[in-house]
Amino acid sequence: GPLSERRLMDVRLGELPAWLATRDISLQGLLEGVQKAWSSYHDKYINVRRGGPAGISMLLAGYCLLSYGWNYQHISKISFLLSL
């Protein structure tokens, strides 16, 4: 279909900038996009009859990675590493 109506997974790599241009970049559009992604994640992994550890473990792993990335500057300083 047309470029603006395709989802991220269906966009080819070369078309990525063009696809980004068609997206709704305003604040409300961004919030709506985040909300949609959150709810689709929930529907896929959490709102099921027999879920498992996969639902929250992925969220926790993502949180771990994110916090490591935020603290990388501090952790990699030599003073921090020598103080252990």
Add this chain to the structure above:
Amino acid sequence: VLHSRPLHTTQQCLAPLPPLPEKGGQVRHGLIPEEFFQFLYPKTGVTGPYMLGTGLLLYLLSKEIYVVNHETVAAVCILSVIIYGIKKYGADVAAFADRLNEEKIAKVSTVKNEAIKDLETAIEQEKKEQWRVEGRSYLFDAKRNNIAMLLEANYRERLLMVYNEVKKRLDYQVAMQNLKRQKEQDHMIQWVEKNVVQSITPQQQKESIAKCILDLKALSKSAQAAV
């Protein structure tokens, strides 16, 4: 409250909501969705993602992008404990949660089933009432017959009463007439006898007695002669 499935997106549909899916998206090793492995399968086969993971890990470690510090040791211990716990008690906890869910669903469905049963019995009774309505004509015929019989019986009763009353009055008249005639007869007889007795004077009585004696003597003589 986390936003659940988007409701009210389409026309207001009053039918029951679609049930929750049975199982979530497939996830390998609890961390990486299955779509990643399928994404890499055409180009690299089955071992592709694992090689990618190993290469990435070694690159991060060697380039010191991931710094090994005390938190690494803590993370390893915590993860091992968590994984051991999940592997050992996961099935039991899942069974327990499923049982709770089943109980909730069973309670609600009993309510639903009872409501359905009540409505079905109400429908059957309604149908029975409708069937009874058809028999109304028979009922009215029977009632009409009853009433006709009552009227007939009442009429005949009154007829009998009238007959009896009239008969009593006529009997009275007849009895009166009989009595009068009887009385007249008796009176007449008495009067005749009284007059006859009065008319017999003593003289005539002596003469009749003498004559009777003479007759008797003659009869006795003739009787003696005959013997």
